[in-house]
Amino acid sequence: MGCSGGRVRFNFGKALSKVSVFFTMVLIFTYFFYCLTGFCDSAPRALHSQHALDKDYVILDDHRRILDDMRPSPRLFPDAHSHQNSTASADAEQVGAQDQLPHHTSDSAKESTQNNGIPVSNTFGSKRFPQAIIIGVKKGGTRALLEFLRIHPDVRAVGAEPHFFDRFYDKGLEWYRNLMPRTLEGQITMEKTPSYFVTKEAPRRVCTMNCQTKLIVVVRDPVTRAVSDYTQTLSKNPGLPSFQNLALKNSSTDLIDTTWSAVRIGLYAKHLENWLKHFPLSHFLFVSGERLVSDPAGEMGRVQDFLGLKRVVSDKHFYFNQTKGFPCLKKPEGSSRPRCLGKSKGRPHPQISSEVLQRLRDFYRPFNHRFYQMSGQDFGWD
Numbered sequence: 429m430g431c432s433g434g435r436v437r438f439n440f441g442k443a444l445s446k447v448s449v450f451f452t453m454v455l456i457f458t459y460f461f462y463c464l465t466g467f468c469d470s471a472p473r474a475l476h477s478q479h480a481l482d483k484d485y486v487i488l489d490d491h492r493r494i495l496d497d498m499r500p501s502p503r504l505f506p507d508a509h510s511h512q513n514s515t516a517s518a519d520a521e522q523v524g525a526q527d528q529l530p531h532h533t534s535d536s537a538k539e540s541t542q543n544n545g546i547p548v549s550n551t552f553g554s555k556r557f558p559q560a561i562i563i564g565v566k567k568g569g570t571r572a573l574l575e576f577l578r579i580h581p582d583v584r585a586v587g588a589e590p591h592f593f594d595r596f597y598d599k600g601l602e603w604y605r606n607l608m609p610r611t612l613e614g615q616i617t618m619e620k621t622p623s624y625f626v627t628k629e630a631p632r633r634v635c636t637m638n639c640q641t642k643l644i645v646v647v648r649d650p651v652t653r654a655v656s657d658y659t660q661t662l663s664k665n666p667g668l669p670s671f672q673n674l675a676l677k678n679s680s681t682d683l684i685d686t687t688w689s690a691v692r693i694g695l696y697a698k699h700l701e702n703w704l705k706h707f708p709l710s711h712f713l714f715v716s717g718e719r720l721v722s723d724p725a726g727e728m729g730r731v732q733d734f735l736g737l738k739r740v741v742s743d744k745h746f747y748f749n750q751t752k753g754f755p756c757l758k759k760p761e762g763s764s765r766p767r768c769l770g771k772s773k774g775r776p777h778p779q780i781s782s783e784v785l786q787r788l789r790d791f792y793r794p795f796n797h798r799f800y801q802m803s804g805q806d807f808g809w810d
């Protein structure tokens with residue numbers, strides 16, 4: 429009896445150690461599986477505190493990429509917002525039925541349909557530094573360009589503006605790389621941050637990452653650009669002084685105040701000069717902001733050629749939305765929704781006196797001509 433009881437105790441102990449080995453193995457396998465599917469990556473987190481610094485800066489979460497710019501505005505897509513803002517229906521008749529966006533219950537649902545409606549898993553491929561960056565210019569049409577490019581199956585892009593080479597450079601290159609979406613072999617990683625173009629240190633920093641980076645600059649008539657910039661600031665700060673007061677040093681002398689950023693950003697030749705110290709001209713593509721509106725397919729053809737991509741994005745992807753006054757994306761195959769940029773794009777501009785606009789036009793003329801020479805393109809702004 430005693431002997432058999434001892435044997436039972438002995439077997440129980442052995443079984444116990446086998447079970448613990450088994451569970452340890454299960455834990456190890458689970459961990460490896462978890463890592464293999466990409467969840468071990470230390471994705472950057474401290475982004476919410478950055479929002480307080482700049483309300484323009486939207487969260488760096490690719491799943492939420494549509495929220496800011498491609499989110500249908502209540503004006504254009506009243507149905508999509510009815511649960512948030514019942515007054516939005518007031519403008520409902522302004523748009524045709526094709527503009528209505530069906531509800532998506534979650535941001536990941538948006539992500540799952542972002543690539544021509546084909547579900548995209550974000551756990552394959554690897555995070556690479558961008559091979560191409562839209563570096564400017566603010567209010568040039570950079571969001572439209574990025575969203576048009578995202579239709580391309582070989583382009584993956586960060587939705588929000590990372591601001592790495594201007595604001596967050598001290599976070600380090602690994603932080604930056606971690607912001608990037610995963611790409612498969614043959615796909616291009618992209619981001620857009622329009623303020624890079626006017627940031628003194630940005631060219632050297634981008635070159636430190638990779639001197640082969642392709643650089644895209646969307647340029648727009650600097651006068652209209654300045655008004656667009658002012659309109660955006662005014663929408664956030666209704667007490668802003670008039671455009672005229674900000675643009676002119678002193679209304680009587682008619683001197684342009686080049687310290688005002690809305691004016692300074694438009695000195696394209698000056699900013700390009702800084703970039704050309706680090707990159708040859710062949711690394712740049714200058715996209716006309718005006719043609720991006722009047723002929724989006726034509727301009728997208730040039731962009732795809734420059735990026736070495738097959739011309740996939742073409743005129744069959746666009747339609748002109750009369751209400752919005754801009755080209756929008758047609759219902760991509762397999763997806764149920766046409767897409768226009770949100771209400772922060774294409775805002776009506778305030779009326780500015782023609783004398784002030786003319787004064788600005790005269791001021792920019794020599795800079796524009798210099799820019800045409802440097803870029804080898806005449807944008808026809810004057």
Ligand SMILES: Nc1ncnc2c1ncn2[C@@H]1O[C@H](COP(=O)(O)OS(=O)(=O)O)[C@@H](OP(=O)(O)O)[C@H]1O
Pocket residue numbers: 565566567568569570571572622655656657659717720721754755756768769772773774775
């Ligand atoms: N398809 C389409 N839909 C809407 N808007 C379009 C489009 N294409 C170009 N644009 C022009 O883009 C201007 C905003 O430029 P950005 O996207 O570069 O602005 S930002 O710097 O990111 O804030 C925006 O400027 P505003 O009209 O002054 O709002 C538009 O004129």
